[in-house]
Amino acid sequence: MNKIxxxxxxxIIRNRFxxxxxxxxxxxxxxxxxxxxxxxxxxxxxLNIILMVVPLVSIIFSTIHFYNxxxxxxxxxxxxxxxxxxxxxxYMGVATSLSLAFLVGxxxxxxxxxxxxxxxxxxxxxxLLTLSFVSLAFLASVITRDKAKGIGxxxxxxxxxxxxxxxxxxxxxxxxNDYPLEKAMLLLTALNPTDLARIMVLMxxxxxxxxxxxxxxxxDFFSTNYGLLVAIFILMGWVVLPxxxxxxIFQRKxx
Amino acid sequence: xxxxxxxxxxFGKLNVLRxxxxxxxxxxxxxxxGPNGSGKTTFIKTLLGMVIPDRxxxxxxxxxxxxxxxxxxxxxxxxxIGHYPVNLKIKQLFEMMIxxxxxxxxxxxxDLVAAFQLKALFEKPLGTLSGxxxxxxxxxxxxxxxxxxxxxxxxxxxxxxxxxxxxxKKIQKEYQKGKLILIxxxxxxxxxxxxxxxxxxxxxxxxxxxxxxxxxxxTGESKLGRVIAQLMSKIPQMS
Numbered sequence: 001m002n003k004i005x006x007x008x009x010x011x012i013i014r015n016r017f018x019x020x021x022x023x024x025x026x027x028x029x030x031x032x033x034x035x036x037x038x039x040x041x042x043x044x045x046x047l048n049i050i051l052m053v054v055p056l057v058s059i060i061f062s063t064i065h066f067y068n069x070x071x072x073x074x075x076x077x078x079x080x081x082x083x084x085x086x087x088x089x090x091y092m093g094v095a096t097s098l099s100l101a102f103l104v105g106x107x108x109x110x111x112x113x114x115x116x117x118x119x120x121x122x123x124x125x126x127x128l129l130t131l132s133f134v135s136l137a138f139l140a141s142v143i144t145r146d147k148a149k150g151i152g153x154x155x156x157x158x159x160x161x162x163x164x165x166x167x168x169x170x171x172x173x174x175x176x177n178d179y180p181l182e183k184a185m186l187l188l189t190a191l192n193p194t195d196l197a198r199i200m201v202l203m204x205x206x207x208x209x210x211x212x213x214x215x216x217x218x219x220d221f222f223s224t225n226y227g228l229l230v231a232i233f234i235l236m237g238w239v240v241l242p243x244x245x246x247x248x249i250f251q252r253k254x255x
Numbered sequence: 256x257x258x259x260x261x262x263x264x265x266f267g268k269l270n271v272l273r274x275x276x277x278x279x280x281x282x283x284x285x286x287x288x289g290p291n292g293s294g295k296t297t298f299i300k301t302l303l304g305m306v307i308p309d310r311x312x313x314x315x316x317x318x319x320x321x322x323x324x325x326x327x328x329x330x331x332x333x334x335x336i337g338h339y340p341v342n343l344k345i346k347q348l349f350e351m352m353i354x355x356x357x358x359x360x361x362x363x364x365x366d367l368v369a370a371f372q373l374k375a376l377f378e379k380p381l382g383t384l385s386g387x388x389x390x391x392x393x394x395x396x397x398x399x400x401x402x403x404x405x406x407x408x409x410x411x412x413x414x415x416x417x418x419x420x421x422x423x424k425k426i427q428k429e430y431q432k433g434k435l436i437l438i439x440x441x442x443x444x445x446x447x448x449x450x451x452x453x454x455x456x457x458x459x460x461x462x463x464x465x466x467x468x469x470x471x472x473x474t475g476e477s478k479l480g481r482v483i484a485q486l487m488s489k490i491p492q493m494s
Contacts, residue, residue, distance in 0.1 A: 006351075007351045011342045014380075071336065071337070072338060072339055074334065078334075078406075079327055079356060080328035082324045083324075254264075255300065
């Protein structure tokens, strides 16, 4: 399987867009830490940027890359290789290159200036977020053969998880604010990889007091190692589930 | 060698293949021709497992190809237009294919790599190549592993006259080794030189499948182009 992955990786690493993405993250990371004297504040600002930029770049780049590689994938499927191996190698190649970009761009400055447990959680959650949105991108790409529709679908997914979902959750909170919703909120958070990543980092930073009673419930759950492990596990589910469904669709698809 | 048994395929409301049954034997060069949209590409893709038929089955050496991939080690495929990862070098593309397909005992067939002088371009990224050079790369890759079946989709389109001759010579050489070669092309003069049989598709089914000698006798024409023109005018056009 990694026979193709290696070469997909060779190809993408020399891609200007991915180089630019790495550089952008590096510049953002460096500047936030040098503007703020308190590394925790730098980390918080960085988190907000990462939660928007990383999912957007991951899902759009991967979708475009998939459609541009379509003829290559076709040629590969005329070789003695199973569809599944071709698809997963392609995924591995794209996911590895974007993760590398993230680890270099955000990981290096965070480890150099931030340090501490919350930095590690930030890197970890950003890394899993990358994998999960590449996974969602591959799902969007196999659903339709039309490139424009595929990219549109990818954008809708990003919009939904980054902007719409929070609005929905807020409106639920307002409509049902007479009821105890703390447990329900935990569940709702798990249904959005971006929120999950956000909560994981915030809870390590002791600022949950700002989030009222819900924050306290979250704090109780996520600040324990058990809670953190559950969160990481669910985020991994957001990586594995979309790509598994996508792979199933791809194996039955006409190229 | 390859047999299709009543394969049907439709994309939405469009029936691209209708109960197509055909037997392709080793030692033949079969020209697959037909008007645009007659199902040639879908037919070829079905043989390669890229398109999965709705009904019917494809047998390769009497084994069904459904959910199989190992049979493809005996097929060399040259696509109509080669699109490769743009930042990959030609050398890396060859390395990758060799990684995937070569086993210890296999002898690589580098005739076309030499004839097209691809070694001199080995360090070039694929994204910088002209269409014709990409065609040469595709051709060289299709023949590289000495497969017993060659499937060539418009092989000479986009090649300069010299390279086109080189490729045709190579096809003839492989034919003499007793391989099965499938060619789709709109260039009748090329097919006249190369093919032994004509498989004519229309609206997703076989209109006729005969040897070229037979066809020439039947129509009294000496050139394949004229033979086909004469036969096409007799076929009632459905749509």
